[in-house]
Amino acid sequence: MWSFAHIANELHNWLSNQFNPTWTLIIEMVIAGVAVIGLFAMLGLILVIMERKVSAWMQIRLGPNRVGPKGMLQSLADTLKLLVKEGLTPDGADKLLFNVAPFIAMIVAMLLLAPIAFASNFQLWDLNIGVLYVSAVSSLMVISILMAGWSSNNKYSLMGAMRSGAQIVSYELSAGLSVLAVVVMSGSLQVSDIIESQRNGWWIFKGHIPLIIAFITFIIAVTAETNRAPFDLAEAESELTAGFHTEYSGMKFALFFLAEYVNVFIVCSIGATLFLGGWMPFHIGNWTGFNHAMDYIPSSIWFFGKTFFLIFVIMWFRWTFPRLRIDQLLNLEWKYLLPISMINLLVVTAMAILGWHF
Amino acid sequence: MFIGKYIKDIWAGIRSLLVGMKRTLYYFTHHKEIITQQYPDNRDTLELPERFKGEVVMPHNENNEHRCTGCQACELACPNGTIKVIFKNELNAEGKKKKAIDKLVYHLELCTMCNLCIEACPSDAIKMAQTFEHSVFDRNQLTKVLNKPGSKIMDGVE
Numbered sequence: 121m122w123s124f125a126h127i128a129n130e131l132h133n134w135l136s137n138q139f140n141p142t143w144t145l146i147i148e149m150v151i152a153g154v155a156v157i158g159l160f161a162m163l164g165l166i167l168v169i170m171e172r173k174v175s176a177w178m179q180i181r182l183g184p185n186r187v188g189p190k191g192m193l194q195s196l197a198d199t200l201k202l203l204v205k206e207g208l209t210p211d212g213a214d215k216l217l218f219n220v221a222p223f224i225a226m227i228v229a230m231l232l233l234a235p236i237a238f239a240s241n242f243q244l245w246d247l248n249i250g251v252l253y254v255s256a257v258s259s260l261m262v263i264s265i266l267m268a269g270w271s272s273n274n275k276y277s278l279m280g281a282m283r284s285g286a287q288i289v290s291y292e293l294s295a296g297l298s299v300l301a302v303v304v305m306s307g308s309l310q311v312s313d314i315i316e317s318q319r320n321g322w323w324i325f326k327g328h329i330p331l332i333i334a335f336i337t338f339i340i341a342v343t344a345e346t347n348r349a350p351f352d353l354a355e356a357e358s359e360l361t362a363g364f365h366t367e368y369s370g371m372k373f374a375l376f377f378l379a380e381y382v383n384v385f386i387v388c389s390i391g392a393t394l395f396l397g398g399w400m401p402f403h404i405g406n407w408t409g410f411n412h413a414m415d416y417i418p419s420s421i422w423f424f425g426k427t428f429f430l431i432f433v434i435m436w437f438r439w440t441f442p443r444l445r446i447d448q449l450l451n452l453e454w455k456y457l458l459p460i461s462m463i464n465l466l467v468v469t470a471m472a473i474l475g476w477h478f
Numbered sequence: 479m480f481i482g483k484y485i486k487d488i489w490a491g492i493r494s495l496l497v498g499m500k501r502t503l504y505y506f507t508h509h510k511e512i513i514t515q516q517y518p519d520n521r522d523t524l525e526l527p528e529r530f531k532g533e534v535v536m537p538h539n540e541n542n543e544h545r546c547t548g549c550q551a552c553e554l555a556c557p558n559g560t561i562k563v564i565f566k567n568e569l570n571a572e573g574k575k576k577k578a579i580d581k582l583v584y585h586l587e588l589c590t591m592c593n594l595c596i597e598a599c600p601s602d603a604i605k606m607a608q609t610f611e612h613s614v615f616d617r618n619q620l621t622k623v624l625n626k627p628g629s630k631i632m633d634g635v636e
Contacts (some may be wrong), residue, residue, distance in 0.1 A: 126567065178502040182514040438501040456488065 124420055125241035130410035150306065152244055156233055160226075160382055167381040171435055178439040199374065207370035210273065217271035222368065222375035224264035229382040231257050235311045238390050239420035240399050243312065250311035251303055254390055255296050258345065261383065262288040268376070269364040280363025283446060284354030288345055288451045297461040301327075301334035301468040302394040315398040322397035324327040328476075330467045335395045337461045342387035343434055344449070346380065350441035351449060387432035392423065394428075396430075399423040484604040534561075534584055536603055536624040543632040544625055546603035548579040555598035560588045578631060586612060587590040587620040601635050 131151070135144045169184070169192060176183025184191035209218055212409050235250035237243040247253060262285050269281020273336035288410075303309055305327055317323075346352035355363030365376045392398060399419035403411045444452065505511055515524065526532075538544050540598060553561045566580035570629065582604075596604055 174506065177506045177509065177512075180505050180511050180513050182512055182516070209551060229531075436502065436506075440498045 123242075123418060124239040128242060148356075156230055156244075158178045158380060159233075160229070162301070163382055163385050164378040165195045165199065167385065167431065168198070169378075170431070171381075171438075174432065174435045178436070179340055202371060202374040205370035207368075207372050211366050212273040213367065214271035214273070216466060217267045219368075220370070221264045221268035221271065222372045222379070224267065225261065225379035226375050228257060228260045228264065229379050229386065231260075232383075232386045235391065236386065237311055237315060237398050238423055238439050242420070246310065246312050248436075249309045251299055251309045251390075251394070254291070254386075255299060257321055258387070259288060259292055261345075261379075264379075265364050268368070272364070272367040274367055276360040276362070276366045277364050280354045280360045280366070284347055284364060286446070287347070287351060287353060287449060290346040290450060291341045291457075292350075294337050294453060294457040294461045295345060297458070297465050298334040298338040298341065299390075299394060301331060301461075301465055304465070304468050304472050305331070307472075311398075311417075315393060315400060318397040321346070321403065322395065322400065324395045327468070328471070330393065330471060333460065333464050334468065335391070337457050337464070338391055338395070339433065340452075340457060342391065344453075346383045346387055346434075348384065348434060349438040350443050351439075352443060353446055353449060372432050381441070384434060385427065388434065389423070389427045391430050392426035396426045397422075398426075526608045526610075529606075530608050530610075531593055531606040532608050533586055533591075533594065533606070533612065534589065534595060534604050534624065535607040536582065537605060538626055538629055539632065542626055542629045543631050544603055544629050545601045545635045546579055546582060546625065547601055547631060547635060548577055548582075549600060551598040551600060552595035552604060555594045557592065558588050558590065560585045561595055579625060582624040584622045584624050586619065586622060589618060603635075 132144070132148065135147055136143075139147065172194065173183045173191075175181075184194035187194045187197045203470040209215055232254060235243065235247060235253055237246075253260070265284045265288075266281045269277040269279075269284075272278070301322050302314065306314045307324060308317070309316060318326070320326075324335050327334075347354045353363075354360075355365070365373055368376060399422050401411075401414040401417060401419070401422050403414060517524065536544050536546060548563055548565060550563050553563050560584040562585075563576055563579055564583065565583040567575045568578040570574060591606070593606065596606060612620070
């Protein structure tokens with residue numbers, strides 16, 4: 121009863137009764153915008169404290185444990201500190217580009233939220249090329265990084281930005297190919313169709329080994345695309361101080377930081393949608409009792425649970441693996457991931473044509 | 479065979495990554511492994527590692543006897559002149575003069591806790607203590623005399 125879809129419908133009906141269609145649309149857009157900004161703020165707070173706790177426990181440390189119960193308000197305190205800090209623009213910087221870059225990073229992250237289904241029938245924009253839209257817009261992220269690196273007028277920033285550019289451009293390929301594997305299987309680019317095609321089993325189970333390989337390549341490629349360790353050459357703090365955001369301070373720095381975490385959330389939610397069935401509950405064959413019990417868990421909890429599991433996996437990578445060198449990074453993509461995902465795509469296509477999946 | 483080596487490479491890579499991930503997952507789920515000491519809070523129950531090097535001390539037994547023969551090996555071993563041995567002459571049982579230490583002066587403010595003096599000591603007269611709260615307001619308090627007043631050398635230590 122209290123599902124997201126129900127609340128959205130009630131709100132829409134109430135607004136339609138009060139206003140004419142144009143005003144209804146405008147008010148709904150404002151509500152959606154506020155909700156997205158609220159989601160970003162919550163994600164920033166939750167993911168930062170999660171990252172710090174996960175990293176601490178993996179490195180046999182305690183992590184933040186002073187602010188609030190068990191240190192859970194630490195990221196709130198950090199945000200307050202960043203809000204009151206001075207946002208300095210260096211003298212030699214290109215003022216316009218320098219100040220616009222963090223906002224572009226945020227806008228790209230916001231655009232990416234549009235086709236994601238957070239719960240059953242709860243989606244901002246169910247466009248018919250959802251997956252293509254996501255892979256097209258997510259590569260715009262590199263523009264904000266290049267802008268920040270170039271306009272800072274700092275060698276570390278520029279090197280970080282250039283590395284990031286090379287990295288995102290090359291890893292886009294294998295991410296796209298592994299996404300294509302699911303598109304081939306489900307036969308649609310629309311996010312709601314892809315989720316619907318997983319009603320009788322998630323693609324990672326239905327697609328045998330080829331889709332498991334696609335899932336692994338997808339996770340590796342998106343880890344590289346979001347510039348997280350072990351692919352964090354763009355900010356490699358031991359080599360480039362902080363990479364492309366070396367010169368940023370205060371809230372502009374916080375926006376880059378937030379955009380990084382929001383991007384992690386988005387790529388994980390896309391991974392969850394494509395491979396793990398989005399908001400679809402976990403069903404096992406003909407076990408009706410078990411399947412009914414799973415249906416009682418709300419769809420939004422399924423979606424966020426899967427997404428946060430993938431986020432945990434990506435954090436797990438970050439705190440386990442050492443950083444790759446730039447040549448190793450490109451070797452991994454061009455010699456291993458790309459050929460494997462190409463052959464894999466061929467196998468998946470054959471499987472889809474011959475109907476070798478459940 | 480090229481393809482065989484390629485696949486073997488990938489397999490070896492994935493396996494070594496999984497070994498690392500297993501280890502970090504073990505630490506993530508086993509919080510008893512955490513080695514962080516919440517120092518000012520757990521001051522009473524603080525447990526330091528056995529080989530922690532806090533300051534040089536000279537252990538004395540219940541008869542106020544130490545094992546230092548005054549051989550100066552520690553003074554020679556010290557890279558930055560932390561230890562000074564000051565002698566006095568003592569009469570032994572047969573009425574002969576014998577060299578013995580008057581004071582073994584230890585400048586804590588100069589010490590880098592390198593442990594070379596302890597390794598150099600032939601009679602195990604000095605050792606590293608586990609105390610580490612050394613801050614004082616007066617620098618003179620950091621110059622310490624390690625042998626207690628009125629102490630003697632233990633019998634049988636040459």
